[in-house]
Amino acid sequence: xxxxxxxxxxxxxxxxxNDPVQLAAVQNFLRAGQVSVDVFGVARVDERPxxxxxxxxxxxxxxxxTFAVGEESGQFGASPGHxxxxxxxxxxRSELTTVAVRRGDSVRVEVVVRTRNVxxxxxxxxxxxxxxxxxxxxxxxxxxxxxxSGAAADDGRGPVDPGAHLYRSLQLDGHGNPxxxxxxxxxxxxxxxxxxxxxxxxxxxxxxxxxxxxxxxITLRAxxxxxxxxxxxxQWAFAGERxxxxxxxxxxxxxx
Numbered sequence: 656x657x658x659x660x661x662x663x664x665x666x667x668x669x670x671x672x673n674d675p676v677q678l679a680a681v682q683n684f685l686r687a688g689q690v691s692v693d694v695f696g697v698a699r700v701d702e703r704p705x706x707x708x709x710x711x712x713x714x715x716x717x718x719x720x721t722f723a724v725g726e727e728s729g730q731f732g733a734s735p736g737h738x739x740x741x742x743x744x745x746x747x748r749s750e751l752t753t754v755a756v757r758r759g760d761s762v763r764v765e766v767v768v769r770t771r772n773v774x775x776x777x778x779x780x781x782x783x784x785x786x787x788x789x790x791x792x793x794x795x796x797x798x799x800x801x802x803x804s805g806a807a808a809d810d811g812r813g814p815v816d817p818g819a820h821l822y823r824s825l826q827l828d829g830h831g832n833p834x835x836x837x838x839x840x841x842x843x844x845x846x847x848x849x850x851x852x853x854x855x856x857x858x859x860x861x862x863x864x865x866x867x868x869x870x871x872x873i874t875l876r877a878x879x880x881x882x883x884x885x886x887x888x889x890q891w892a893f894a895g896e897r898x899x900x901x902x903x904x905x906x907x908x909x910x911x
Contacts, residue, residue, distance in 0.1 A: 664778070665883050685881075689772045692789070694875045696765035697754045700862070756873070761864045766791060766877045768822075769856035776850040778822055778881070783834050786882035787822040788815055789859050795870030802863050805880070814886045820859045823885075824848045835887050 660677055662684035669677035756762055766789060770777045778787045790805035805819035815821070825846040826834035834842050851857050865873070884892075 663780075664881055667883050687772065689770070690777060690879060691767075691769045691771055692877050692879050693767045693769075694764065694877050695767040695858070696763075697756070697875075698763045698765075699756070700761050700763045756865050758865050758867045758869055761862060764791070764793075764861045764863055764875060766859040766861065767856050768851060768859065768879060770851050770853050773853050776852055778850065781837065782822075782824040782848070782850065783826055783839060784837055784885055784888050785823050786815055786880070786885045788819040788880055790819070790878050790880055791859070791861050792876045793863050794874050794876070796872045796874075797870045799870065801866065801869060801873065802861065804861060807880070807886075811880075815880075822849050822851065822857075824850075835885065836891055837888065 658680075660680045662677075662681045664681070664685060666678060666681050666685075669675075669681060768789060773779075778785050788805050790807075791802070792800065792804075793802040794800050805816050807813055807815050825848075826839065826842040827844045827846055828834060828838075828841040829843045833846075849857075
């Protein structure tokens with residue numbers, strides 16, 4: 656008989672259920688290349704802002720889809736301005752390329768996140784309560800960190816860098832507060848929805864200024880981190896303190 660275990664990205668449930676077989680199935684599924692992350696391109700950029708000629712009119716606003724990013728989104732194939740094709744380098748886990756940069760340069764690094772074997776938008780499920788983000792790091796050979804985006808506090812157990820590139824839905828209530836307690840019924844507007852369609856990709860751009868005293872070799876690292884439940888939601892759900900409120904024998908206690 657074929658297995659109907661339906662492995663996904665939830666390792667919490669088989670752990671709580673003490674089901675090591677299901678947990679192994681989920682872990683193996685997650686390690687099977689469902690999503691790829693590649694440092695795809697490096698391009699030198701000019702930090703000086705381009706001066707617009709006098710009397711020039713601002714570009715007309717452009718409508719775009721906020722439902723998803725990638726090749727099936729409303730922005731695919733459209734560009735708000737002219738971009739030079741970047742010098743390709745530092746490509747993937749299987750093929751590494753060396754790119755020469757100069758101290759003092761400002762470079763743009765392109766990281767591509769692509770869904771490989773996912774048959775739906777990524778991430779899926781409760782996208783208002785996930786922590787899914789790209790972590791990018793540039794380190795020279797002395798161990799000096801030149802750029803670190805997407806770091807999580809407390810050795811990865813704490814909140815995520817608020818400037819990280821997140822894949823999620825950010826919904827707001829009637830007062831402009833984020834929907835972060837699985838209270839979707841209070842949603843009145845959507846700030847953004849950043850998901851990747853199946854078989855599509857999202858490109859993340861990072862700006863790195865190479866210090867004058869940088870080492871001779873800079874290593875770029877990028878990875879995709881996934882938490883089934885966002886850090887804030889987990890704290891809100893489990894950080895209560897049990898208090899005896901005199902309910903009597905066998906009546907338990909409440910969370911304060």
